[in-house]
Amino acid sequence: xxxxxSSALAPALxxxxxxxxxxxxxxxxxxxxxxxxGAAQAVPSSAVSEADRVARGQRFYTQSCAHCHGETxxxxxxxxxxxxxxxxxxxxxxxxxxxxxIKGEMPTxxxxxxPQEVSALVAYxxxxxxxxxx
Amino acid sequence: xxxxxxxxxxxxxxLHGASAHFPIALALVAAVCExxxxxxxxxxRRDGLRAAGFYAIAFAALGTVPAVASGLVMTxxxxxxxxxxxxHHVFVWPSFAAIVGLAVWRVLTGEKMSRRxxxxxxxxxxxxxxxxxxxxxxxxxxxxxx
Numbered sequence: 001x002x003x004x005x006s007s008a009l010a011p012a013l014x015x016x017x018x019x020x021x022x023x024x025x026x027x028x029x030x031x032x033x034x035x036x037x038g039a040a041q042a043v044p045s046s047a048v049s050e051a052d053r054v055a056r057g058q059r060f061y062t063q064s065c066a067h068c069h070g071e072t073x074x075x076x077x078x079x080x081x082x083x084x085x086x087x088x089x090x091x092x093x094x095x096x097x098x099x100x101x102i103k104g105e106m107p108t109x110x111x112x113x114x115p116q117e118v119s120a121l122v123a124y125x126x127x128x129x130x131x132x133x134x
Numbered sequence: 135x136x137x138x139x140x141x142x143x144x145x146x147x148x149l150h151g152a153s154a155h156f157p158i159a160l161a162l163v164a165a166v167c168e169x170x171x172x173x174x175x176x177x178x179r180r181d182g183l184r185a186a187g188f189y190a191i192a193f194a195a196l197g198t199v200p201a202v203a204s205g206l207v208m209t210x211x212x213x214x215x216x217x218x219x220x221x222h223h224v225f226v227w228p229s230f231a232a233i234v235g236l237a238v239w240r241v242l243t244g245e246k247m248s249r250r251x252x253x254x255x256x257x258x259x260x261x262x263x264x265x266x267x268x269x270x271x272x273x274x275x276x277x278x279x280x
Contacts (some may be wrong), residue, residue, distance in 0.1 A: 008240070008241040009242070010243045011239060012240045013201065013238055013242060014236065014237070014238045014239035014242070015234040017235050017237075017238035018231035018232060018235030018238075019231070021198075021230060021231055021234040021235075022230070022232075025202050025206065025213075025227075025230065026213065028202075028203060028206050028211075029206050029211040029212070030211065031211070031215045032206055032207050032210055032211035033210065034233045035209030035211075036210035036211060061142060079173065087218065088217045088218055089218070089276075090215060090216065090217055090276070092209065092221045093276070099238075115151050130215050
C-alpha cells in the first residue's frame, strides 16, 4: 500500500521541528542572557577579578556568617548553622538563600548586602570543599 | 531598562513550576495510551486510546513552550549550569526536542501509521517519557536539595 506523502515525510519533518525547537530555545537563551548581561554591565565595571571577589566574600562571611556556619563553613559556629562544604545547590539558589533567608532557620541579608556583595559571598562559599568521608 | 531582580527571584520560578508539570504528565499519558493501543487489537477501544495519545502528545508539545521559556528566563538564559541544574538540563533538552518532534510526527501521520512505524513511534515515545521524567526528578531535587 502506498503511503501518503505526509506519512512518508513525517519522521524527517519531525526531526526538523525538534531541531527548530532547540534552536528557538537557544535564541531565547541568548536574548535573555543579553538582557541580564545589560543589567550586570550597569554595575561599575571595575573588572573585579575572581580572587578579589572571593576576598570580598570572605570579609562579608566573617562579619555575618561565620558565627553560625563556622570559620571553615563546617557548620560548627557558636549558633549552629548548616554545613556549607561542597554544596550541591546552584549559585542562584545560594544567593537566594542569603538574600531572602530561610524561614525559621536563617535571617535575610537583603538590606545588608547588595547583589554584587551577595555574589562575592557565594564565590567565597564555593571555596569550601566537601568534607572528607569519615 | 533593566529587568527587576525581584521578578526573577519570585515570578519566574512560580511560572516554571506551574507550567513544567503539564508536558511531563501529558508525555507519560501519551506513552501509556499509545502502548496500550499498540497491544490491543483493532476496535473502538484501541482507536480511543490512539486518539488520547494523539491529543496528549500534541498538548505536551504546546506545554513545553511556557515551561522552557519560563525556565530560561528564570535562570537568566542558562542552558546548562552546574550541579543539579546541569543534570536537569541534560535531560530537559533532549526531551524537549523529542516531544516537539514526536508531536509533529504524530500530527502529520494521524491514523495512517503502519504497524512498524507505530512500533518506532512508541519506542521513541517511551524513551522520551523516561527522559522527561528524569528532567522532572532533577527539577524536584533542586527544590528539595537545591
